[in-house]
Amino acid sequence: MGNLPYKAVNLGNWLVTEGWMEPSLFDGIVNKDLLDGTQVQFKSTKLQKFLVAENGGGTDVFANRDAASGWELSRFVLWRVSDSSFNFRVFNKQFIRLDGTNKLVATSNSPSNPETFQIIRNSDDPSKIRIQASNGLFLQAQSETVVSADFQGSTNWEDGDPSVFHMTIVKGSTLQGEYQITNGYGPLRAPQVMQDHWNTYITEEDFRFMSENGLTAVRIPVGWWIAHDPNPPKPFVGGSLAALDNAFTWAQNHGMKVIVDLHAVQGSQNGNEHSGTRDGYIEWGESYIPDTVAVIEFLAKRYGNHPSLGGIELMNEPTLGPNLDSLRNYYQQAYDAVRKYSETAHVILANPMDHDSNTLLSFAGRFNRVVIDVHYYNLFSDQFNNMNVQQHIDFIYNQRASDLSSIRTIDGPLNFVGEWTAALSLQGATKEDYQRFAKAQLDVYSSASFGWAYWAYKCQYDHWSLKKMIENGYIKLKQ
Template identity: 70%
Template sequence: MGKSIFFNLVLSFLFLCCYFSLTPAQNAIQLPLKAVNLGNWLVIEGWMKRSLFDDIPNKDLLDGTQVQFKSTKLQKYLCSENGGGTTVVANRDSASGWETFRLWRNDESSFNFRVFNKQFMGLENQGQGNTLVAVSNDPGHSETFQLIRNEGDPNRVRIRTSNGLFLQAQPDSPVTADYEGSSWDDSDPSVFEMTIVSGIQGEYQISNGYGPERASQVLQDHRSTYITEDDFRFMSSNGLNAVRVPVGWWIAHDPTPPQPFVGGSLKALDNAFQWAQNYGMKVIIDLHAVQGSQNGNEHSGTRDGFQEWGDAYIQDTASVIDFLAARYADNPNLAAIGLMNEPMSPGVTLDTLIRYYQLGYNAVRKHTPSAYVILSNRLGPADSKELLSFAGGLSNVAIDVHYYNLYSDSFRTMNVQQNIDFVYNQRSSDLRAVTTTNGPLSFVGEWCGEFAMQGASKEDYQRFGKAQLDVYGRATFGWAYWAYKCDSNYWSLKWMIENNYIKL
């Protein structure tokens, strides 16, 4: 009897040892990861699916659209003197920064105009005068204008002010809001030729463009169809073992985020975790869009393209990380949380970024000791190794680098072989520089099969893709292709796999 009890105790002990040793292994992250970004799912990027914006009225005048106005009478451009802080005139022969205005959209025809130094155009003395100035930091009634577009030529406009009258440009004087005429003649001082310089198509633009009810339906339909459980089956069956999911700061306020954002992204992220579990995959959550915008790009959730993230937003941004970590820390499919995507140097200083990264790291560690924390390198004029010293004192961290053979003139002059050689030589060297022996892991968080040369053949793309897989496969945390789906074929990993352009 004693031997039997002893034997049973030994068996129980061995079972428990095996259980507790196997359970972590079942949930352990097998590095390096082969991942894909689920871009344009929970953070909209219009270039990836432009049809999402098709039904917005005046869709060419969304938040952040940069416009210039040329008086047809004077043949001179509107200009905020000194870039802002004083009067608005119409006396420039050519247009640059001071002559460019960024739209804040109130509705399809009502706007605020933000100038170069970030003030808003409006009427003097808080609307009591009729001279046009750019002095307000917060737009109100006197900084609100209606754009009246000519039916036959929508870039021919008149601008109605809060006093009900129109702007007019007169020689050698500030622009005033006191014109009552209604003609579209070139000689009319209230007629301007509007040039659209550039636009933004991000989450803010689609949400504010459609308005809360319509945007909620459009984005709900998009989220439920753009990425589905069947996509996770496809990814898993084709050699991928993880997804990187870009999210916006408003997800922490779901289901009722601040306007104009609409709810629903949190439920979609929950679905991603469930589908990942169903197909044995891991999830990297990446905070892609932060309050104030860390880089001014549409994927940062920006309203108007200005980069304004900084010290004032650190605590709020860390709170988003805390929310995400608290919600998913115990989920066995969580691989990592990326604290911020593509902060831009020099607008985001290294000191500010490190202060935030420390708070974000602490927020993750408060809820889990094992999930990886991903620190994104700054874009722009920044040292790719600048985070290594800081990250060396942290546990389970990875440095995120993004490699695209695009966006600079040097790539536009390269032929196919030169692009491939650049990957094997320069990219390989860059990756080695951030892949340390005892420090943080390295992660190529974004790359794609597209490159700057036009007219490449299928074989060219295959060779270029293979070169990147060879090199980025040496990243110790792994890599993530951008993106799973995209209207541009070479950016879509699903299309690349289905059409035999790339093999994992």
């Protein structure tokens, strides 16, 4: 394959949407604060009590809690049907519906018309809402134990009206991934919105810039729906495959390699928006393995012998708890699928995010030309919250270096820092601080036998964007 170790960058938010990186992509969506997966709470303005799915689902819906205590009871997860119509999923993954007496119950395993409700917002105060059920009538909290869809007529939006509720969007629950943007815009608008994004977010000019500034590879996150292009299952839209084809051509034109990374798998492997999830639940497991292997086989068949292929990553950031055997089973089958089309392509195994770095070491040793991918962020954990810049740097030279060396063995798998960033949650850090922090990581991660990949090439936040870090003199890769 040559060119190892790679100096790479992730083309995040290109073929798998991540709204935090470019929020403006979502600006044209009606009710863009009510996307798939958003968690909401409803409080009866008359009773001053929260709606709850008793026992987390499986029985009645009541209006009997003074406080919105417990995710398992008072939060409802939105499945978006249209701009204003939704299904409500509860903690036990069941859906709210009307029973034969128009009482509200949380007993459905899949949504259809009886599980569909329209949220009607007050134009003066959008947090004040009414909820219209499939029978055309409005929900009302008659008492703490009777919530029904049998209220007729209009409202003055007064707090004494039993059909008026206060809706709270749970902070931090909003997802802005591929499912949310395509379902949010809908089948008429989404194809053009996504095509415009793919055509402009990354171009051949970006590959020229990367190559001229010392980068030798790109890691490109893709979603499982790419294997069904040009007509993927709804709400996803076709076109990302053509963009990936372009990337291979541009990489070849500029002497770079492409690492194709299956970032979003069917069923979601970690519940995060970048996994393509609809609602944040982790569903991936044994039953999803055949379909996920089929995606890898599709990619291997298409690109396995392309001169610009740097590797195929089988899954990004699995967070599967005790489901490690299923992950190994999948990795075995997906590796075999790649080898049907290429004996030389590197196959990359992402380390489970909830396990030690060396969890896969002995397992990976049975394969040929495999890589273990670890992601290192000095973020997202309490242990980093009170560190100063020097402590962050010392952590890189000591702990990160030790972790990385633990997955480097003679004749074993290669190692790869597939994601890292110079971003810090530290307030008041200077340009020199960021330069020193970035240099420390480059010093350590350059010892990875397969290389490293910065997250990301472009981002609204400067220190997350390698393009901006290079342009502004924070990072210099080419001497």
